[in-house]
Amino acid sequence: MGHGAFEQTYAASEDRYEKMEYRRAGASGLDLSAFSFGLWQKFGTDYPYETQREIVLHAFDLGITHFDNADRYGPPHRAAQKCLGKVLAKDLAPHRDELLLSTKAGNPIGPGPYQKGGSRKSLLSSLDHSLRDLGTDYVDIFYSHSPDESTPLEETVGALVSAVQQGKALYVALSNYQPERAHQAAELLREAGVPLLVHQPRYSIFDRTPENSGLLELAQQDGFGLVVYSPLAQGLLTDKYLKGVPSGARAENSAFLSPDVIDDTYRQRASALNDLAAQRGQSLAQLALQWVLRRPEVTSALIGASSVWQLDHNVEALQFPPLTDDELAVIEQHGIHGTGLKK
Numbered sequence: 001m002g003h004g005a006f007e008q009t010y011a012a013s014e015d016r017y018e019k020m021e022y023r024r025a026g027a028s029g030l031d032l033s034a035f036s037f038g039l040w041q042k043f044g045t046d047y048p049y050e051t052q053r054e055i056v057l058h059a060f061d062l063g064i065t066h067f068d069n070a071d072r073y074g075p076p077h078r079a080a081q082k083c084l085g086k087v088l089a090k091d092l093a094p095h096r097d098e099l100l101l102s103t104k105a106g107n108p109i110g111p112g113p114y115q116k117g118g119s120r121k122s123l124l125s126s127l128d129h130s131l132r133d134l135g136t137d138y139v140d141i142f143y144s145h146s147p148d149e150s151t152p153l154e155e156t157v158g159a160l161v162s163a164v165q166q167g168k169a170l171y172v173a174l175s176n177y178q179p180e181r182a183h184q185a186a187e188l189l190r191e192a193g194v195p196l197l198v199h200q201p202r203y204s205i206f207d208r209t210p211e212n213s214g215l216l217e218l219a220q221q222d223g224f225g226l227v228v229y230s231p232l233a234q235g236l237l238t239d240k241y242l243k244g245v246p247s248g249a250r251a252e253n254s255a256f257l258s259p260d261v262i263d264d265t266y267r268q269r270a271s272a273l274n275d276l277a278a279q280r281g282q283s284l285a286q287l288a289l290q291w292v293l294r295r296p297e298v299t300s301a302l303i304g305a306s307s308v309w310q311l312d313h314n315v316e317a318l319q320f321p322p323l324t325d326d327e328l329a330v331i332e333q334h335g336i337h338g339t340g341l342k343k
Ligand SMILES: NC(=O)c1ccc[n+]([C@@H]2O[C@H](COP(=O)([O-])OP(=O)(O)OC[C@H]3O[C@@H](n4cnc5c(N)ncnc54)[C@H](OP(=O)(O)O)[C@@H]3O)[C@@H](O)[C@H]2O)c1
Pocket: 037, 038, 039, 040, 041, 042, 068, 069, 145, 175, 176, 200, 228, 229, 230, 231, 232, 233, 234, 235, 236, 238, 239, 240, 248, 249, 250, 251, 285, 302, 303, 304, 305, 306, 307, 310, 311, 313, 314
């Protein structure tokens, strides 16, 4: 799709559902697109709306149904939701029933006592505000963004249950919870008749926490799906940083990806993985995405993109044959946990 192709009116691609794979979220009845699209970075007011709109609409055209957001995403906070709300109102309104919209609450969005944490007040007032940002009556998935040890888990879970009972969310979810607390929350949710749909952890070739912590096994046992974020390690599992930091890349201007992590050790490991990808006739990004999706517990790989090209390229990962045991063994040699992560 050429630049500016959506400038006038938008007509969704008719074959969008043929291009994508859909995967069941845990023991629920809901299928998610194998790729979900996240608006964490580059969907604030610091980037051009027309580019943002083009990327969102292109994601939908590729069969991506799940759009991940949070009250915090911007800058400033809430800007990414307002951006998506504008695209919804202008272009995607006829397709609301085909979309899964997620939002999260609980991470700090301001200095006030109810602008952070897992209290009932904080979660439900944030959700109301997010519905206004998005211009929709309900979100499909409402997340507790992070665990809050200072709030009783019963209160946080109770707020999630209320969101569903009030018709403001269809499903509930957790993010960044350790397995033990996730299990306790899943039990409480089950008792309340509002089962945990998904958990959202970080997972990539360079971040093995969900394997090491037992979260993958817990997902199977408790019947929830996993929507894994930063599967490309924010771009480190692509070829873009092999020869430095290109202009405009996230590592150039983000508080969350420091150029310091792009050192010789990183380059050596990423280059070896890049060579393996080349032998398979694909890119490192495509290999890294196939790698997270190889696990049946992973319902969806949650990606970001700063261009339509990146989206097209990444979704093409679905076209390649599965990784063989020999290839997985090579990935184990170079995919060392902690590579590229902030110390
Ligand atoms: N629950 C949480 O606490 C939490 C935390 C973080 C993220 N998330 C969610 O997960 C989503 C995805 O996270 P993420 O953006 O870190 O995921 P990611 O897929 O690991 O990184 C995406 C970034 O990598 C670069 N990129 C993507 N494809 C590329 C390609 N083919 N070649 C070169 N560069 C490429 C782009 O950055 P540039 O082009 O800008 O360099 C893009 O924005 C977020 O939007 C958010 O919804 C959730």
